[in-house]
Amino acid sequence: MAAGIRDVAAAASVSVGTVSNVLNAPHKVAPATVERVQAAIDKLGFVRNDAARQLKAQRSRCVALIVLDIGNPFFTDVARGAERRAAQSNLTVLFGTSDDDTARERSYIDAFDEQRVYGLLVSPVGDDLTRLRTLQSRGTPVVLVDRDASSTPFSSVAVDDVAGGRLAAEHLCAIGRRRLAFVGGPRSLRQVSDRLRGAQRAVARHEGVSLEVLDTPELSVLAGRDAGDRLRARRPRDRPDAVFCANDLLAIGVLQALVLSGDVRVPDDIALIGYDDIDFARSAVVPLTSIRQPSTQIGTAAVELLEAAANNEEPQHIVYQPELVVRASTTGTSTTAGD
Known part of the structure; x- marks a missing residue:
């Protein structure tokens, strides 16, 4: 026995x-x-017997984390931060990736609900939070990750993406670029639309500066490479002289399409800036200027907010400010300390 x-x-x-x-x-x-x-x-x-303990407590010791794409190093770092902080409280993190698909996201939410998880950390695909409201009303705390939820009943931890988009476009204008392009999508993702809105606000402040928008179906290297091929296929005078990508994976794809062809020089012909400042940004063939997010810190804070919510504390909202990291893809040299 x-x-x-x-x-x-x-x-x-x-x-x-x-x-x-x-x-x-x-x-x-x-x-x-x-x-x-x-x-x-x-x-x-x-x-x-965890099942018996769970029945008694009406809650397991597992935290569920649903992200848009676990293959994106940004979310990998968020997960790492959440996992380390959860371990300090004897909690285990279960992972799911929605792949920007609302049906897949809902399926994960339902599965984790059935397992009576301690709480849910989620980076939502869209703006319909009905299922999350139902989950929380039944006693499972929910924290939105990489999304400001100040107008909702949920705690949240995020970065000011409008400010990040503004930082990116202001930097491109400051180095003398006037024909800007934004590469990103789908725009139904709040992060993408906020970064675009920030860039548009910055451009509106500069006379003679334009901003073209190139939509992509996803935030991946392949989608970036396709956008880069479309730009490279244009006549030189019809190309933008600077590109702001909604994340670093897109920027790396654009960089590959432009540089590996030998037809376009970065940053001489086209300056390029990404978003997230993943590890690959600094090691790209042309080190990538990016907007840095404190990804690991976001994961850590998310678990702390979840524990507070589990103790019936009032919703809290943490919004970090992004940081511009300048490297060779916009200036030809790396100028940020520590890079």
Whole structure:
């Protein structure tokens, strides 16, 4: 017969409550006692019945995280930050990627709801938050990630993407570029539309500067490469002299299409700036200027907000300010300290 929690308590000469604390809140127990209980667990081969504990608590120790694309290094870093912070509270993170698909997102939400997760962290595909409102009304806390939710009942952690778009376009104008293009999509994603809106506001402040919009079906390297091919196919005088991409993956794709062909020089002919400042940005064939987001910090803060929501605290909203990181793709040299 499998060992139970009472067997562990007897072997370690402690109470059942102490064993429970070691399993669920080890910070409340003296280190020597934790060590003694853990030794008993290892000796007896005890494995706790998580299903039974979940039924009693009406909540598991698993946090669900749904992102737009786990293949995007930005979201990978967000997940890493969430996972590290969750581990400090004895929580486990379950991951799902919606692939910018509302049906897929809903399927994940339903699955995690059935598992009675501790809470849900989600970067929503669209603006319809009805399913999330229902989930939270039934007692599962929800935190929106990479989305400001100040006008909703949810806590949220995000970056001011309008400010980020403005930073990008202002930088391009400051280095003398006048025919700008924005590459990104779908515009139904709040992050894309906010970054475009910020760029449009900046351009409106500069006389003689234009902003063309090239829509893409997704935020990927391949979509960026296709946009870059379309630009390269134009006559030189019909091309923009600067491109702002909605994320770094798009920018890397555009860079590949322009530079590898040998027809267009970056930044001489076209200056290029991305968004997110993923690790690949600095190691690109032409180091990429980008708008930096504190991705790991976003994941950490999201879990902290979720714990606060689980304790019935009022919704909180954290909005980080983005940072311009200048590299060779706009100026020909890297000028940001530490790069």
